[in-house]
Amino acid sequence: MTWHIGPYTVDGSLLIYTWLSMILTFVIVRLLGRKATAGVPSIAQSLLESVFTFIADLGRISFNPDEDPFFYELLVSIFLFLVVANFQGMIPGLHSPTSNLNLTLAMALGVFVLIQWYGVRTHGALGYLRHFLEPYWWLFLINLIEELSKPLTMAFRLFGNILVGELFMAMIAGAGFLAYLLGGFLGAFAWWGFTAFVNVVQAFIFMVLTMAYVGKATGSESEEPGVIEA
Template sequence: MKLSPDQTVFWKHGFIVINATIVWTWIIMLALIITSQVITRKLKTNIQISRWQCILEMLVTGIIKQIKDVGLQQPKKYIGFLGTLFLFILTSNICILFPFYLPPTSSLSTTAALAISVFIAVPFYGILEGGLLAYLKTYVQPSFIMLPFNIISELSRTLALAVRLFGNIMSGTVIVSILLSITPFIFPVVMSALGMLTGVVQAYIFSILAAVYITAATTKSGKPENISITTKK
C-alpha cells in the first residue's frame, strides 16, 4: 500500500523526479487558476453581480476578515501568501472525494515545503515590517536567555506545522484505503466525508497558525502604533 503520492513516480532523471505529488499539485494549481481567471474575467463593479463573483468575493473578503481578526492590520499585504496557503490546502484536501486521487498534502514533502515557506515568510514579513535589527531583537525578548528557546520554538513549530498537516491527511487517506479493503461499502464514504471535514479544518489551522506566526513577528518588530492597535484588539 502506498502511503504517500511521492511513491508514485511518473518520470525520473537523476535527482529530478516527477511524482504524483507534483502532478496533482499542478492539476490543482491549474484548476484554481483557470477557475479564478474565468470568473474574474467578467467581474462587474455594479451593485448587481453574478453568483460566481459573489462566491469569490465572499471567499476573498472572508480570508481578509480572518487575517484581520488574527491581528494583521493590512490584510491585503498578506492575502497572497496566507490566502494561497489556505486555498491550496483546502482544495487538495477536499479533492479526496475524487477516485484515484491522492492529496499532495498527504506527502510529507509537500507539507514540509509549505512549512518551510512559512518558516521563510515569517522573518521575511518581520524584516519587511520593522527592519532586520528589530526582527532579530525579537529573538532576545523578553531577555537574552530566551534566545535558544526562541530559535528552538521557530524550528519546532515549523516541524509541527509540517507533521500536523501531513499526519492528519495521510492518516485519513490511509484509513479510507484500509477500510476499502475491509468493508468496501458505506464506511469508506463516511470516512471520506470525515476526511474532507478534517481537511477543511487542517487548511484553516495551517493558515491561521501561519498568520499568527507572521503577526507575532511583525508586531514585535513593527511600529509602535501597530502594537497599540494589536493590543487593543
C-alpha cells in the first residue's frame, strides 16, 4: 500500500503497522497498570514494575533515573514499543513494522541525534568534538566513521533479525496441513518459541545500545558499548 503526496511516495502499510504498534503498546501498558496500588500488586502490575525496575537498575551504569527521568522513560518506551512491534508479526494477517528498514533506520537515526545532543549538553560543543581526537589526533577519521556507523549497525541488526523471523513464520504457515501431517507441528512450535525469544532479545539489545552509546557520549559509562554489543 503506497500513498502519493505530491512528488513523494509514502509506504502506507508501514505507517499503519507502526501506528498500530504504538496504539497496542499504549493499551497494553494502560491495562497492566490500570489497577496499580501501593499495597500488594497484582500479577500484571508486578510484571510492569519488573520491566521498569530492571531497566532502571541496568541503566545506573550510564545515568541516574532520578536525575534524568526523560532518558529513563525513553528507554522504557523504546523497549516496550519494540517488543510489541516485533511480536506483531507473529499475529496472522499482520506484519512487524520493525521488519521494514525504513522504521529501524528512522529509530536508529533518532538515537544518533540523541547521542550527539547528550554529548554536547554534557561537554559543550568543543569539548564533545575533542573526543574524536582521542587518544590520538590522527584517529579522527576512524572515530568519525565509528560514530556514523552506529545508526547503521543498530538499524540493520534489528531489521535483519525480525525480517528473517517473519519470513520463516510465513513459510511455516504456508506449508499448511501437509507440514502437520509430516510431523511439522513440533518444529513449528519450536520455531515460534525461538522467534519470540529473538523478538525480546532484539528489543533489549536496541535499548541497551541506546543506553551504552549515550553513556559513552556523556563519559558516565563504566563499560564500553563494544562489550555490551558483543
